[in-house]
Amino acid sequence: MKRYLVIYNPSSGKELAGYKIFNAAETVMSIENIEFSFYATKKKGDGEEAAIRGCRSGYDMIIACGGDGTVHEVVNGMMKCPQRPKLAIMPAGTINDFAEQLKLPKSQDNFASLILKNNFRTIDVGKVNDDYFVNVVGGGAFTTIPHRVTIDAKTILGKYAYYYQAAVQVPEELELSQLIDYTIDGVEYSYNTLLFLVINSSGAGGFRYLCPNAKLDDGLLDIVIFEKTTNADLFQIFTKVFNGQHITHPKVHYFQGEKIKIIPEKELLIDTDGDPGGYAPANISSVHKAIDILVP
Structure with a gap:
């Protein structure tokens, strides 16, 4: 009998994550001989610790049910274990950046069907200093927005809580910039940076084509750097982000690399998959084909 461990955040998705994953598991068990165990996270770090225990206990698959933060913790736990089970993600958060990139289903019935199809893809995972990430590491303007949105705001407003917070912060965020030195696979660059993103998939923050x-x-990891420039330039860049054409703008720099080092001129907080990830300097690298993940 296969054994699956579900790690879910009960406060995710307007507090419906538990209900959705329980129903999906019930559907699967009515068709296949699979044993499900459930663990509800209560505080930061619980998902990582539960994933480590799941790896050591020999589960066949770990299912992360929640938002990007839950997925981030589960992957960090798995990456700290030499023997890793397969991974599935049931998106139940507010944004679900990484799940959107993989086109993972949100409904309980469709997720149950996905489990039964049993189709996997081996993907890379990023590493920043001693932490791992599945989707994005960033620094500079707008990267602290997810940290300022409260759980209550997300429960009431959903993804619009992030849009509201972004609108409130626009004036101060556009003034943020500093000189940052980048080393990408041994080649050095320096830019007066408004925002940088190191991305494992092609998008983040609801923008699908940041790294087309x-x-x-x-x-490889994809790196996109937005230089400090005029508001007129920024507006032009913003209109091109939706189709991936922003990378042709002279104030946007786009690279691919396996190893990236980032050294800022001043103190710089790093965002990792939507959560605070410590301060730069940052050594970032790709861990090639690290995890088998359930996909449509």
């Missing part, structure tokens, strides 16, 4: 050439299994 990205692949999840090529052993």
